[in-house]
Amino acid sequence: MVEDIRRNEEAGSDDEGQGRADAAGRRDLAVLAAVEQGLLTEAAPVVALLDVAGVRASAAALHAAFAAVTAPGTRVLHAFAVKAAPLVPVLRLLHAEGIGAEVASPGELGLARAAGIRPDRTVLDSPAKTPAELREALALGIAVNADNPQELTRLDALTHSAPTGSPIGLRVNPQTGSGSIGALSTATATSKFGVALRDEGARAWVVQAFLDRPWLTRLHTHSGSQGVPLALMAEGVRTVHELAEEINAAAGRQQVDTIDIGGGLPVNFSSDDETPTHAEYAQLLKSTVPGLFDGRYGLVTEFGRSLLAKHGTVLARVEYAKSAGGRAVAVTHAGVQIATRTVYNPESWPLRIAAYDAKGRPKDGPDVAQDIAGPACFAGDVLATGRPLPLLEQGDLVAALDTGAYYFANHYAYNSLARPGIHGFTTPGRDTTTHGVRFATVRAPQTVAEIVAESGGGHPDALVRD
Numbered sequence: 014m015v016e017d018i019r020r021n022e023e024a025g026s027d028d029e030g031q032g033r034a035d036a037a038g039r040r041d042l043a044v045l046a047a048v049e050q051g052l053l054t055e056a057a058p059v060v061a062l063l064d065v066a067g068v069r070a071s072a073a074a075l076h077a078a079f080a081a082v083t084a085p086g087t088r089v090l091h092a093f094a095v096k097a098a099p100l101v102p103v104l105r106l107l108h109a110e111g112i113g114a115e116v117a118s119p120g121e122l123g124l125a126r127a128a129g130i131r132p133d134r135t136v137l138d139s140p141a142k143t144p145a146e147l148r149e150a151l152a153l154g155i156a157v158n159a160d161n162p163q164e165l166t167r168l169d170a171l172t173h174s175a176p177t178g179s180p181i182g183l184r185v186n187p188q189t190g191s192g193s194i195g196a197l198s199t200a201t202a203t204s205k206f207g208v209a210l211r212d213e214g215a216r217a218w219v220v221q222a223f224l225d226r227p228w229l230t231r232l233h234t235h236s237g238s239q240g241v242p243l244a245l246m247a248e249g250v251r252t253v254h255e256l257a258e259e260i261n262a263a264a265g266r267q268q269v270d271t272i273d274i275g276g277g278l279p280v281n282f283s284s285d286d287e288t289p290t291h292a293e294y295a296q297l298l299k300s301t302v303p304g305l306f307d308g309r310y311g312l313v314t315e316f317g318r319s320l321l322a323k324h325g326t327v328l329a330r331v332e333y334a335k336s337a338g339g340r341a342v343a344v345t346h347a348g349v350q351i352a353t354r355t356v357y358n359p360e361s362w363p364l365r366i367a368a369y370d371a372k373g374r375p376k377d378g379p380d381v382a383q384d385i386a387g388p389a390c391f392a393g394d395v396l397a398t399g400r401p402l403p404l405l406e407q408g409d410l411v412a413a414l415d416t417g418a419y420y421f422a423n424h425y426a427y428n429s430l431a432r433p434g435i436h437g438f439t440t441p442g443r444d445t446t447t448h449g450v451r452f453a454t455v456r457a458p459q460t461v462a463e464i465v466a467e468s469g470g471g472h473p474d475a476l477v478r479d
């Protein structure tokens with residue numbers, strides 16, 4: 014492992030895909046250091062670790078991917094989809110790497126502002142924006158993508174009553190079809206998002222809506238997340254570019270000056286390979302929609318999962334190792350509260366699990382099929398069923414890999430389980446021992462007092478007063 018780390022550092026590559034042994038080496042070192050430095054305790058039997066170098070490398074790879082396909086001078090804003098990792102220090106790290114924010118609620122906007130992300134690097138996309146949210150966004154100068162005709166009517170009134178510097182766009186649904194996970198496919202015929210472009214009369218309506226509103230200058234689409242084939246995503250972007258050209262021809266000017274292509278690059282949850290890469294997607298877009306990259310259009314992207322997922326690890330203690338009906342079961346502290354999608358929909362969201370011993374060293378031994386169970390009180394709270402791993406014992410550790418996006422940062426408060434602490438780690442220089450590993454608190458573990466306070470603890474008599 015140590016040798017792997019050296020070899021890759023010497024190669025000096027921060028290329029996606031090639032950083033594989035690097036990332037696995039950094040992760041093993043961080044697990045060892047987390048145990049040595051006492052991050053895992055009886056009071057904190059589950060923690061989340063975030064690989065800062067990995068996040069930086071993904072951000073750099075995203076910039077490079079689009080720089081390689083755009084004409085010189087093209088305006089490109091990469092806005093991170095905040096829902097994928099709603100954590101202020103993460104947003105600040107991405108900001109330092111030149112990445113803005115895509116927000117979809119007052120809370121997410123608050124996080125982006127707390128991270129110091131400027132309004133002109135922020136995009137508001139929610140499907141249910143209230144008048145108050147719209148007013149605030151317009152007052153701040155944040156880009157707004159309207160979802161539907163009623164929202165455009167609200168914007169008519171708001172832009173009429175107060176001038177705004179906000180670029181305003183319209184989200185369209187190219188209705189190109191579903192990916193493999195229905196719940197995350199936003200370009201189906203009946204999706205709740207955007208103006209359904211293939212519905213009867215919709216296209217003509219959209220063109221007229223732009224002609225009637227000189228301030229409407231952007232088009233937005235997002236075909237979905239994890240499970241949508243790249244070709245389908247690219248097809249959605251092609252549809253929207255074609256629509257922009259049609260609007261601009263009808264307007265006799267470059268009214269649509271920016272196209273927001275959304276996010277949705279899927280992540281490989283089955284190995285340390287980072288595939289597909291941002292570069293592959295950018296190249297596919299360039300070959301599918303060459304006109305998008307000739308310099309006439311500014312671009313906005315909204316990637317979430319592909320920037321963060323591979324860089325997060327959940328580390329949990331095995332509290333008990335038992336056997337039931339001939340099956341080995343490791344009862345751990347990582348379950349539905351940090352891996353909600355995996356627990357409720359294991360076929361769509363399988364996670365890799367790594368086994369470590371109590372000291373945080375990779376565990377060896379013959380593979381034994383075992384269930385990796387969580388701490389919650391329902392039978393389905395299982396991260397992996399019949400998974401071949403070295404037989405886990407009481408006090409060992411399990412790591413749920415690729416959990417940097419939509420997992421530990423999106424806590425689910427079942428059984429009033431505490432939000433685990435999140436620690437960013439760096440492994441500076443060529444030091445391949447744990448001495449070089451530094452942790453920084455991204456989010457402190459939630460305390461029982463905080464859980465009580467959030468659960469009405471401040472007004473226990475609310476329902477029994479006469």
Ligand SMILES: *Cc1c(COP(=O)(O)O)cnc(C)c1O
Binds near residue numbers: 238318
């Ligand atoms: C969720 C979402 C994204 C990010 O999707 P990823 O799959 O995490 O890249 C981008 N844009 C919109 C509008 C979204 O809803």
